[in-house]
Amino acid sequence: KQEVTQIPAALSVPEGENLVLNCSFTDSAIYNLQWFRQDPGKGLTSLLLIQSSQREQTSGRLNASLDKSSGRSTLYIAASQPGDSATYLCAVARRRRALTFGSGTRLQVQP
Amino acid sequence: GAVVSQHPSRVICKSGTSVKIECRSLDFQATTMFWYRQFPKQSLMLMATSNEGSKATYEQGVEKDKFLINHASLTLSTLTVTSAHPEDSSFYICSAGSGSGTSYNEQFFGPGTRLTVL
Numbered sequence: 001k002q003e004v005t006q007i008p009a010a011l012s013v014p015e016g017e018n019l020v021l022n023c024s025f026t027d028s029a030i031y032n033l034q035w036f037r038q039d040p041g042k043g044l045t046s047l048l049l050i051q052s053s054q055r056e057q058t059s060g061r062l063n064a065s066l067d068k069s070s071g072r073s074t075l076y077i078a079a080s081q082p083g084d085s086a087t088y089l090c091a092v093a094r095r096r097r098a099l100t101f102g103s104g105t106r107l108q109v110q111p
Numbered sequence: 112g113a114v115v116s117q118h119p120s121r122v123i124c125k126s127g128t129s130v131k132i133e134c135r136s137l138d139f140q141a142t143t144m145f146w147y148r149q150f151p152k153q154s155l156m157l158m159a160t161s162n163e164g165s166k167a168t169y170e171q172g173v174e175k176d177k178f179l180i181n182h183a184s185l186t187l188s189t190l191t192v193t194s195a196h197p198e199d200s201s202f203y204i205c206s207a208g209s210g211s212g213t214s215y216n217e218q219f220f221g222p223g224t225r226l227t228v229l
Contacts, residue, residue, distance in 0.1 A: 034217070043204060043222040044155075089154065098145040099206070099218060101154045 002027045006090055006102035013080055014110050021075040021105045023090030028068050034099065035064050035075050036089040044089065048075070080109045113139045115207050117221035124195055125229055131191045132224045134205030140185035141207035145218070146178075149202040158203075161188040195228045202226075 003026045013019055023033075032051045036044040048057045048064040050073070056065040063076040077084060087106045091099035114137040124130055134144055142163045147155040159180050160168040167180035177199075179191040188207075192199055204223040 032217070036220075041202075041225070044220040046217065046219070049217045091155075093218065098147075098157045098160055099155075100157075101147075103154045 002030075002092060002094075002100045004090060004092055004100050004102035006088075006105050008105060009103065010106040010108075012108040012110060015080060015082060017080050017109075018076070018078050019080055019107075021077070021088050021090075021107070023073040023075070023102055025071045025073075025092045025100075028071050029094065030068065030092045031094050031097075033064075033066055033073050033090065033092050035062075035073075036091065038087045038089060038104070040087075047088075077107075080107075082109045082111045085109050113137075113207070113217075113219045115205065115219045115221040117203075117205060117224050119224060120222060121225045121227075123227045123229065126196050127194055129191055129193045130195055130226060131189055132203055132205075132226075134188045134190070134207070134221050136186045136207045136219075139207075141188075142185060144182060144188040144205055144207045146180065146188075146190050147204045147206070149204065149223075155204060158190075192226065195226070197228045200226055200228045 005024045007022045034049045035047045038044050050057050050066040061078040066073045085108050087104045089104045090102040093099045116135045118133045144161040146158045148158050149155045157170050158173045161180045161182040163182045163185050169175045182188040202223050206218045206220045
């Protein structure tokens with residue numbers, strides 16, 4: 001059974017810092033990996049999708065990498081801003097299967 | 112990107128009543144939709160996989176007679192919480208794959224439905 005772990009569980013940083021969120025998964029037979037953002041009481045916003053054949057994806061200040069063989073992904077946020085404060089969820093999928101989510105990293109960026 | 116809607120966004124009901132939640136893919140067809148549940152300060156947990164024209168597949172520990180799923184068309188899946196109780200209060204989110212046929216790529220999520228059972 002796939003298990004997804006995210007470290008750290010919570011993170012508080014001053015504005016402007018570059019930061020890295022970590023995600024690990026136990027079964028490397030994945031179809032893709034997605035990073036999501038969730039604001040309190042809200043739904044999910046998809047940030048980046050990495051196919052199993054890819055090693056990284058970039059969108060603006062966000063960069064996500066994938067090392068499928070070691071079961072790891074990182075989300076890099078450059079020049080963090082208070083508006084980045086949210087919970088970040090990592091999720092992996094097998095082909096035609098539902099996503100398995102990590103427990104999330106709660107990020108607080110202090111102005 | 113593809114859009115998935117959910118209705119209602121928020122519902123408050125009395126214990127013992129049934130609540131229906133709709134999940135629609137607005138601009139694509141989805142042969143498979145997924146229903147997740149999220150309790151406060153926890154991550155999303157898969158409840159069931161909804162397949163168009165066939166019975167849903169439920170995860171272990173999810174009562175199929177309590178959480179009725181109907182996927183009558185390629186753009187609509189419904190989740191009915193029957194005889195709801197306070198412990199069913201949660202955030203329910205659906206998702207749908209953007210592909211067609213036997214494969215799909217990215218999953219798109221609805222905005223979620225906040226259910227509160229008094």
